[in-house]
Amino acid sequence: MCRTSRHTRHAALALLLLCLGPAAATPVSAGADAGEIVVWHAYRGEEQKAFEKVVRLAEKAVGTPIRTLSVPYEVYPDKIKNAIPRGHGPDLFIFAHELTGDWTRSGIIDAVASCNDAAVKQEFLPETVGPLCIGGKLYAYPMAFKSLALFYNTTLVDRPPETLEELVAAAKRRTDPATSAYGLVVQTDQFYTLFPFFSGFGGGIRGPDGHYALDTTKNAEALAYVRDLVVKEKIVPEEITGALLTQLFTEGRAAFAVSGPWLVGEIQGKVPFAVSPLPRVAKTRKRMSPFLTIEGVFLSSKSRQKEKAGAVAAFLAGKES
Numbered sequence: 523m524c525r526t527s528r529h530t531r532h533a534a535l536a537l538l539l540l541c542l543g544p545a546a547a548t549p550v551s552a553g554a555d556a557g558e559i560v561v562w563h564a565y566r567g568e569e570q571k572a573f574e575k576v577v578r579l580a581e582k583a584v585g586t587p588i589r590t591l592s593v594p595y596e597v598y599p600d601k602i603k604n605a606i607p608r609g610h611g612p613d614l615f616i617f618a619h620e621l622t623g624d625w626t627r628s629g630i631i632d633a634v635a636s637c638n639d640a641a642v643k644q645e646f647l648p649e650t651v652g653p654l655c656i657g658g659k660l661y662a663y664p665m666a667f668k669s670l671a672l673f674y675n676t677t678l679v680d681r682p683p684e685t686l687e688e689l690v691a692a693a694k695r696r697t698d699p700a701t702s703a704y705g706l707v708v709q710t711d712q713f714y715t716l717f718p719f720f721s722g723f724g725g726g727i728r729g730p731d732g733h734y735a736l737d738t739t740k741n742a743e744a745l746a747y748v749r750d751l752v753v754k755e756k757i758v759p760e761e762i763t764g765a766l767l768t769q770l771f772t773e774g775r776a777a778f779a780v781s782g783p784w785l786v787g788e789i790q791g792k793v794p795f796a797v798s799p800l801p802r803v804a805k806t807r808k809r810m811s812p813f814l815t816i817e818g819v820f821l822s823s824k825s826r827q828k829e830k831a832g833a834v835a836a837f838l839a840g841k842e843s
Contacts, residue, residue: 558587559827559834561819562602562615564595568787580837586830595764606630606822613825614835616665619653619816626656632823633659634832645841653816662818663839670718670812672798673771673779673789682798686722686810689778689801693757696777705757707767708780710748714813715780719744722803722810771795782815 565573570592577588591612593601599621605611607630625631635642637655650664672689674682678696683689693705709715720726723744729735751758759766768785770776772792779785780800789795800810819835821828837843 557827558589559584559614559831560612561588561590561834561838562593562598562612563590564593564598564617566592566784566788568790569784570787572787576838576843579842580834583837583842584830584833586827586834588834602630603628606824609824611822611824613822613827613831614819614838615822616817616819616838619662619664619818622654622661622818622820623656625820626661629823631661631820632825632828633661634663634821634835635660646839649814650816654818662820663835664816664818665839665843666817668782668784668815668817670715670780670782670800672800673781673785673795674798675771675774675777676794676796678774678777682796683801685804686801687804690751690755690757693778694755697755697757699756701775702770703775704759704770705776706751706778706780707762707770707776708758709762709764709767710752710758711761714815716745716748718780718800718810718812719748721812722800722806722808723747724806724808 561577563570563573574590577590581588598617602611602615602617602621602625607628622631637651637658637660639660642651642660646664647667650667651660654660654662654664672682679692683692689706696705697703717727720741723740725738725740725744727734727736729738748758752760759770762770764781767776767779767781768788771779771785772789774793786797800812802809819838821831821835825831
């Protein structure tokens with residue numbers, strides 16, 4: 523049996539830890555060792571300020587420190603998918619409901635309650651609970667529901683257009699390539715913001731039999747219409763991010779914007795504006811109907827403080843919040 527000195531054993535242990543790398547010392551969830559609950563979100567502007575106020579209330583109510591981290595929306599889903607399975611993620615995170623099924627199958631999230639709990643039925647609107655339920659289990663507490671609407675600069679526009687055709691005509695008059703002014707700003711690279719055009723032209727994501735059907739004539743017609751707004755009419759920017767949309771509208775270089783309530787917190791007090799429902803398409807007489815997003819607070823399956831995290835989640839989605 524080989525004998526080693528105490529210094530040799532310590533050196534060997536240090537070498538072993540070095541070889542194992544970060545995995546040997548990484549906690550299951552960031553903040554777990556400090557006893558704090560870590561919450562990720564994508565709020566910005568006034569919305570973020572309001573959320574931070576609610577977090578301070580939650581700390582007092584639950585009796586535990588809470589650390590928040592703002593994550594850019596564009597990279598949020600990838601960070602969740604990559605961080606939580608490796609133990610680098612938060613205890614809780616706030617996001618839209620559309621990936622609930624994927625996160626459940628991947629083991630990224632744990633249920634927070636039963637969908638049949640009397641408290642759940644009493645406190646939340648049923649329309650906000652259903653999309654977060656899988657197999658009778660509630661996988662997030664609903665915090666808010668949001669959809670797209672039409673924002674317009676009241677110094678440039680007297681009244682909201684009733685039809686898409688009226689909107690386009692007004693947008694043409696407010697477009698000036700020389701000053702980089704656009705009549706309409708909308709993120710045309712995202713299906714979420716494109717969908718109202720689909721619905722307005724009579725298309726959608728499902729066919730008459732209820733199955734998914736995107737390759738329809740009506741959807742193709744809607745896409746061609748949007749393409750012309752960008753390429754031919756040039757009243758919509760070719761490439762636009764959420765930040766650029768906000769900048770153009772705030773600076774008065776966009777008469778109309780298609781966005782959601784998150785935009786209010788970024789433009790309030792900076793530009794005079796009003797909000798109206800999306801218009802109808804005259805040809806089809808159908809309104810441009812947007813998706814409804816349920817924003818929920820999700821519990822990480824890797825959290826080491828699930829009881830406390832669950833209590834924080836319930837408070838964040840509760841009446842006092």
